[in-house]
Amino acid sequence: MSKRKHLAIYYTGGTIGMKPTATGLAPAQDLSELVSPIMQEFADHFSYDWFVCQPLIDSSAITLSDWKKWLQWLDMHAMNYDGILILHGTDTMAYTANILALARPLLQKPVVLTGAQHPFAAKNSDASLNLRTALAAFKLPQLQQTVIAFNGYLWSAIGSSKVSTESAAGFANPHFGAMGQWSAHTGWTKLNIQTTQPNTSDDLPRSIDPSARIHSFILTPGANTDMIAQSLSHNPPDGVIVQSFGNGNTPDDPHLLQAISQIGKKHIPILNISQVAQGRCAAIYAQGHALRQAGVINGGKCNLETALALLTLATSNHWDKEKIITILQQHHLI
Structure with a gap:
């Protein structure tokens, strides 16, 4: 058996971990307890450390300051892990994925974002499939970039958009298409992961000015x-x-x-x-x-x-x- 990969899971908020409140759904702190059974399914392949963004946010409230903080978190922790899983609200997930892909092009390890259209604890939620798809993505040795895992599909960050609030097929990449499709029965099929050679002469790092307009x-x-x-x-x-x-x-x-x-x-x-x-x-x-x-x-x-x-x-x-x-x-x- 190959060595287990060590993952960092960064929970930023979003529908996947929300619970009902008097004013509507709001992020809850105890998502790690809900996802633990699914993580056990992948225990032969991964170990992980759990991190929680403070405060948790609805992704529609994201700011440039949040992105700056998350990049700082990534810089602090990425070197210690084989991959990064980010649990994120769907409204601005594609924006964050693009920021991470363009701001850290030389990371050379998988950064996978996922979330859900319905809370993890809700009946018939899509959260379980999305989390399993994201975890399965870390099994792909050729994946060394930022992607979105959703509804059994893997999408390159660059060019991705949220395309639906009504169905589980919440994301798409109209120009570049899907990088692969996954199910628990067949594993990965239709893989089309394009590897890119980083420009090592680039003027890194790439920071974010929260006042940029x-x-x-x-x-x-x-x-x-x-x-x-x-x-x-x-x-x-x-x-x-x-x-x-x-x-x-x-x-x-x-x-x-x-x-x-x-x-x-x-x-x-x-x-x-x-x-x-x-x-x-x-x-x-x-x-x-x-x-x-x-x-x-x-x-x-x-x-x-x-x-x-x-x-x-x-x-x-x-x-x-x-x-x-x-x-x-x-x-x-x-």
């Missing part, structure tokens, strides 16, 4: 582009995400383009991404030419979660446009 604007037919232009001109953020149509197309509104051009001159990064789930910003249509000329960065296959994580790190670490483009290329987004 990233503004995201979604364009819709008839959207008040003057309002967006006013916001950019009079309250310029540290970074901007434009969720445009289709392949990156936007209205040729002169006020909007001028505002974007002006903040671009201040070296504030502007990332253009498609609002389509499987969309890709590309220089295809003339309609998007004016925006490209105004100095925006083509986000390629970036979804909102990846874009937000990337610009949060970019502004926190003073990356220039070329550095952002390099990272997009490294993760096969452009």
